[in-house]
Amino acid sequence: xxxxxxxxxxxxxxxxxxxxxxxxxxxxxxxxxxxxxxxxxxxxxxxxxxxxxxxxxxxxxxxxxxxxxxxxxxxxxxxxxxxxxxxxxxxxxxxxxxxxxxxxxxxxxxxxxxxxxxxxxxxxxxxxxxxxxxxxxxxxxxxxxxxxxxxxxxxxxxxxxxxxxxxxx
Amino acid sequence: xxxxxxxxxxxxxxxxxxxxxxxxxxxxxxxxxxxxxxxxxxxxxxxxxxxxxxxxxxxxxxxxxxxxxxxxxxxxxxxxxxxxxxxxxxxxxxxxxx
Numbered sequence: 001x002x003x004x005x006x007x008x009x010x011x012x013x014x015x016x017x018x019x020x021x022x023x024x025x026x027x028x029x030x031x032x033x034x035x036x037x038x039x040x041x042x043x044x045x046x047x048x049x050x051x052x053x054x055x056x057x058x059x060x061x062x063x064x065x066x067x068x069x070x071x072x073x074x075x076x077x078x079x080x081x082x083x084x085x086x087x088x089x090x091x092x093x094x095x096x097x098x099x100x101x102x103x104x105x106x107x108x109x110x111x112x113x114x115x116x117x118x119x120x121x122x123x124x125x126x127x128x129x130x131x132x133x134x135x136x137x138x139x140x141x142x143x144x145x146x147x148x149x150x151x152x153x154x155x156x157x158x159x160x161x162x163x164x165x166x167x168x169x
Numbered sequence: 170x171x172x173x174x175x176x177x178x179x180x181x182x183x184x185x186x187x188x189x190x191x192x193x194x195x196x197x198x199x200x201x202x203x204x205x206x207x208x209x210x211x212x213x214x215x216x217x218x219x220x221x222x223x224x225x226x227x228x229x230x231x232x233x234x235x236x237x238x239x240x241x242x243x244x245x246x247x248x249x250x251x252x253x254x255x256x257x258x259x260x261x262x263x264x265x266x267x
Contacts, residue, residue, distance in 0.1 A: 018185065
C-alpha cells in the first residue's frame with residue numbers, strides 16, 4: 001500500500017520533470033529537470049527492488065552524465081539569440097501528433113495484455129551480491145567489451161575536442 | 170504495480186521522443202535521448218521484476234554505459250561544432266545538406 005503511494009508520487013514527479021525537460025527554453029532548466037526525472041526513476045527502480053540499478057542511476061546518470069552535460073552548457077554559455085525563437089511549425093505539430101498516435105497505440109496494446117501479479121519476492125533479488133555474481137560470471141565478456149567501448153568513447157571525445165592549428169576564428 | 174511501471178515507461182519514452190523530434194537545440198535533443206534510454210531502462214527493470222530474473226539488470230547496466238559513452242562523444246561533437254560555426258541549432262548545421 002505504502003509502496004503504491006510512493007510509486008504514484010515518484011511517477012507523477014518523473015512525468016512532470018520529463019515534460020519540463022522538453023518544454024524548457026533554457027537548456028540549463030532542462031538539465032535540472034532531467035536530474036529530477038532521473039532521481040524519480042531511481043526511486044522507482046528501488047521500489048522495484050533493483051537496488052544496485054537505483055544506486056548506479058544516481059551515481060552514473062544523475063551524477064556523472066548530468067555533470068558532463070551541465071559542464072558543456074556552462075562552457076558554451078549560450079546567449080538568448082543563440083537559443084532561438086520559440087515558434088510553432090508544421091514539422092513540430094506533425095511530430096507531436098505522431099508521438100501522440102504512437103502512445104495511444106501502445107497504451108491500447110498494453111491494456112489488452114494485463115500481466116499477472118509478480119511472484120513472491122526473493123529477498124536477494126537485485127542486490128549487489130546477486131547482480132555482481134551474474135555480471136562477473138555469465139556476462140563477463142560483455143562486461144569487458146563494454147569497457148572497450150568506454151575507452152573508445154574517451155579517445156573519441158579527446159580527439160574531437162582537441163584544438164588544432166587554424167581552428168576557431 | 171508492474172503494468173503501471175510500463176505505462177510510465179511508455180509515457181517517458183513518448184515525452185523523450187517528442188523532445189527529440191520537436192526541439193532544435195542540440196543539447197536538449199541529447200537530453201531527450203537520455204530520457205528515452207531511461208524509459209527503456211525502466212521497462213527492463215520492470216520485466217526483470219516480473220520474471221524474477223536479474224538478467225534485465227545487466228541490460229540496464231550496459232545501457233547506462235552506452236549512454237555515458239554516447240553523451241561523451243555527442244557533447245564533444247557539439248562543442249566542436251560550436252567552436253567552429255558558433256551554432257547549436259540543428260537546423261543551421263546543414264553544410265553537408267543531408
